[in-house]
Amino acid sequence: MSHRGALLALCARKAPQVWLSTAVLALVVLLIPAPAAATSQTSIADVEDEVMCPICGTLLELAESPQAQRERALVRRLIAAGESKAEVKDALVAQYGRRVLALPSGSGFDLSAYLVPAIAFALVAVALALGVRRWRRAGGPPQPGGTGAPQGEDAERLKADLARYDL
Amino acid sequence: MSTRPFLAFLAVLAVLGLLGFGLLSKGETKIALGEAVPDRELPVLGGPGQGSIADYRGHWVLVNLWASWCTPCRQEAPELERFAQRYRKRDLIVLGINVQDNSDDALAFLRDYRVGYPQLRSTGDERSAAFGSTGVPENFLVDPHGRLALIWRGPVDEEFLQQRVVPVVEGRL
16 A cells, blocks of 8 residues: 555544544645656657757747757757656757857856846835935924914914914 | 945845856857867767877877768768778777767767767767867867868758868868
């Protein structure tokens, strides 16, 4: 009996009050991928949108040139041989060079493709935060005697002005 | 200098630097007759070890850039094979450099067209770029001193080989 079956049988022997636990466990067991599925089998569509047709300068999924067709055939052969997406990409790099990758790698100079936008985003965020802080300080809560009710001469003048407009 | 103009200056400088880098990195390679051939060690196609055009220094070398998916390459391969066999004893070597291709297809091509002259393989299009290539096939005649004697961006046939390549090799041009 498989581990999954044994677990379900064990749960079934328990008292009815543990049915909820049993159901949860069964769900967990069912959701655990089987070992065969754990190998990251990929598909042509999954690879095509992440690699380039180097001659065409476009994604492989958009290319129909003879070179693209041969590259696609190679990808199909590699997938049929059970290679994962990462292995397929490595094989393509070995055949066509790094330009075959649509996305830069996460190391070396390629890392700058990810770091530069992140740093730029962080700088803009900091600049915005500083700007908002300065703006809020400039237009912050009214100071006592500042923009409150007019006092002294101002109050008198306001009263006179309002009297002139008295309907 | 206050901080704000300095930062603006740095930002403009960075943008100009990126533009300059982009333009320079897209610059085309130009090669000309009489110049040293662009050369480097490349893997031997379908075999162990490395090779280069310089291995044939002292001989005339007709370098043929090709790919298995290229239709004109299929048309010229038998011509080149016949030419290679005919002129092998006259110090003229035909050297294929497979570019922009995968090695399985390239080896199948050599079997299908019974190509026997030496073959190197360039991963990606690095060699094509070095030759200022715009496609395949392209042919380059290299003199015994390693200088370019003839550039032909397209397929060759018997007529071209006899009328353009042989006279150069025999010193008639």
